[in-house]
Amino acid sequence: MDLDFPLSSASDDDGGDTPTPPGRAICHAGCGRPSRVCLCPHIPRSPLHTSTTVVVLHHPHALHRNPLSTLPLLARCLANLHLLPGWRLRPSSTPLIPPPSPNPVLLLFPSPAASDLASWCRSTPPSARSNPILLILDGTWKQAKEMHAASLPFLSSFAIPVSLPVDSGVDGDSMFESELVVKKEPHKGCVSTMEAVARALRLLEPEGSGAEIEETMVRVLRAMVAFQSEHLQHRTMKPRVKMRKKKDIKREEEMKRNA
Template identity: 40%
Template sequence: MEEEQACTKSTTAANSPPPQRRQLCIHCDRPLPVCLCHVLPSTPLPTRTKILIIRHPHESRHKLNTTPLVSKALLNATTISSRRLLRHHLPDQSPPAIYLFPPTPSSPAVTLSQLKSTNLLNYQTTPLLLIVFDATWKHAKEMVRASEGVLKGFSVRVCLDGVDESVEGGSIYDSELVLRKEPFGGCVSTLEAVARCLGIIEPNGDEVQGVLIGVLREMVRLQAGFLKPVNPRVKMLKKSNHKEEEETNEIG
């Protein structure tokens, strides 16, 4: 009897239809319930700046990765899947370039605010190249370290204002639904980093930044609608705090 039941279950499983995959929008390549076509520009925005995003291969698995939205919104944005920047990734005639990454003791960086006063923004005929590394913080450090041989000599390291590794990172997703936690203060998503940088270096930077941030906010709003608020976990008290608490209870 048990063998017959097992056989029946096996046959039922074999005859059951395969699970349906989510339908994707043919324009923005996102699931239909979170389609962003209504906030993406009807035609990608042209920019004088060329944007080159080096995306770690693992990032393509993350559903909340914002790099595809950069390519959908900007005409001159190119994404390459690689663990480091290689020379053949660059244009034949390498233009003046900046790459976004926080400073280190051995590799200082200028902030976006300081960038305004440099001659890099006075380019006339040759557009500026913006290089961005899209990965987790751990992988991004590895990618930049592996790319330094190519980056040296033609590019300037630039960081966003407010980067501080001593401060706990927040979330660009302003909600009790933290969709993706940033590693430390000043870190943002790839889309927001590109938006803030273009806001400084593009002639119509405010307009470009406004469009990109609008896309990001709508993505967050739609995504948050499918998640339930999660109560924060109670943090474990240190042993010293436990001891103080026990002593207080004894006194009371």
């Protein structure tokens, strides 16, 4: 596994709820999570080898401010994985994708210009899509859109925009509606970084191995979501204070004065 940055201890979360308190038993030799939510039985004993090179540009806050990040698990599942911290790709970001690349470079992001990944695989001869490089943008959806726009000046001349099916007209699922959703998604079809990579590898890997790789990764994600869902079901949730805009508050104050 080729990591371009060290995994931070900030990823040691209790299924995504609260930071690990002092004294809690941690699985230091394996997944790095609290022992009672250890995922080692679900993680492959050795990272999976793929013909696809997966490059993840992750927002600098993706790990430190997002305890639900699936990147630490993804890093333990794949051998041919490169994680790049930053908010845009440029020629100096990584030697993996110097334009023009000898291998197809696929930018997986649901942009208007993106074609369906499955359709691209069907229409492209095997020789033209062998050993591809899969680019993933990881962050909140707002961050990912900004990262996509900032990286396009470099990527637009050689990267092939592709996407998984997303329906922007339908609300996305939550973890209580899907066993693979880590947090509430904005639209139907939006998935976590780990699930997106798993679905893409099913299509990109040589026939026969893609489905097995996908199922192995999905099994890890399914276990993580089960731990998180169980935790939330037994947690007393405080009502969130409704945020109001200043102009609304000012209008209410004026109405009171006029009354």
